[in-house]
Amino acid sequence: MPSRTVIPFGPQHPVFPEPLQLTLTVEDEKVVEAVPSLGYVHRGLEKGAELNDFVKNIYLAERVCGICSFMHSWTYCSCIEELLNIEVPPRAEYLRLIFAELSRVHSHLLWLGLYADAFGLESLFMQCWRVRERSLDMQEAAGGGRVILSACTIGGMRRNLDEDMRRAFIKEVAEIRRDFERLVPVFLNDYSIKKRTVGVGVLSKEDAQSLGAVGPTLRASGVRSDARMLGYGPYKEMDFEPVVEEDGDCYARGVVRVKEVLQALDLITRALERLPEGEIKVNFRGRLKGEVFKRMEQPRGEMLYYVRASRNKNLDRFRIRTPTFANIPPLLKMLPGCDLSDVPVITLSIDPCISCTER
Amino acid sequence: MNLVHLAQAKSPWVLHYDASSCNGCDIETVACLTPLYDIERFGAVPIGSPKHADMLLVTGNVNHKSKRVLRNIYDQMTEPKVVVAIGICATSSGVFHQSYNVLGGADQAVPVDVYISGCPPRPEAIIDAIIMGAEKLKKKWKEEEHPVKRSNQGSDTERSTADVG
DSSP, rough: OOOEEEEOOOOOOTSSSOOOEHHHHHHHHHTEEEEEOOOOTTTHHHHHHHHHHHTTHHHHHHHTTTSSSSHHHHHHHHHHHHHHHHOOOOHHHHHHHHHHHHHHHHHHHHHHHHHHHTTTTTTHHHHHHHHHHHHHHHHHHHHSOOOOOOOOOOOSSOOOOOOOHHHHHHHHHHHHHHHHHHHHHHHHHHHHHHHHHSSSSSOHHHHHTTOOOOHHHHTTTTTTOGGGGOOOOOGGTTTTOOOOOOSSSHHHHHHHHHHHHHHHHHHHHHHHHHHOOOOOOOOOSSSSSEEEEEEEEEETTTEEEEEEEEESSSSSEEEEEEEHHHHHHHHHHHHHHBBGGGGHHHHHHHOOOOHHHHO | HHHHHHHHSSOEEEEEEEEOOOHHHHHHHHHTTSSOOGGGGGGEOSSSSSGGGGGGEEEEEEEETTTHHHHHHHHSSSSSSSEEEEEEHHHHGGGGOOOEEEEGGGGGTSSSEEOOOOOOOHHHHHHHHHHHHHHHHHHHHHHHSOOOOOGOSSSOOOOOOEOOO
């Protein structure tokens, strides 16, 4: 009987930019049990949102997570728009899609960099982040901020694209694509990446469905599921097809994200070419009443917003279910049986966003 | 000031801890390490272990659970050490000031030397803060070698705050 050792992994760990604690029980080098401990980033955001005016909550919703902050503000605004029966102008909807897909590009490139860093490919990490800076420059030029934009508001958008910028963006997207395509073969074919990821942390299709995985973690296990297939916003006009891989290991999860970057760049180009003319914002008045659920696809998977209000300027209840929270049970399924040295790679492969999870 | 101390002040090893940030400041801190901003040209190297670090970069406000962790990390660092609070949350808890689980800025847990505001601050501001922190580190080395009598000093010595941007 090999002796068991308990190893604390985190909360402060060089692999993660964020604090996540896993208590790992290991037998020799094999992990037999992993227990997560959450709450290091809990800020009480949902309760805080009930204390604010519903318009001010946009700024709070953006700060659920700094990486996918635009998606959060879009989801929150569309919840409020549904309660107020606002018809958002088509140009604003297309601009929202462009910003959302830009943040998907920067989020996935960020993740691919951290992923490369997790198995020691530091120059690949640097290259990914170098390409990512171009998408941040686009966000800054159009939205005014590198990370948190505050460009989305109730009834539309606060920032418009002029014709020169639209043309420049189409060119810039093509250049990001060209830069990124030089990195793609490394992620797909490199010997050391394959050695570290193929067959590691396998999540079967049945497990992925029964444990409620979402996003790239689910799609890498062969399930065709993406909230963008619901056709919210302009996605219904985009002939959207989700990226699906069959193997369910860390390699497949990486491949899904690599292909999603290329797909997001395609979506941005298509949206920029079809960008309708017209207003970008409608004014609104009135008080909120009723309740609403919204599902949208974040870079990490599907998220769910619930808003309830009863004619006050404050919300009665604000609830967010974020993708990383849904992906933690599948992670705990992947970890037992793996080597201790693979724990950082497997944990990163679900793209954990702790500030989303704990809010 | 001997050569080793001068070298250490010129090349601070930085440790990053997210006390309870929304990730915005974290990714900007990591962006400082990458080719466009490249903080290594100022000698700062990111490091994983608190025992090797000279400078602690704190992002996000302190909550009930992260206070102890932050304090532990700070206590494990060797003297002299510098703490940089990155972003408005680490400075004064910012947009989350109403929340029940937020105790306040990073100074609720550890003494802070440099504050930078912004939500999130730009990488240039973070680089500026790290350089200011390095200056502070040099001052602390000097003080360690030639201790000054406490009674002669004003209130603004090593606990003072240098505001940037």
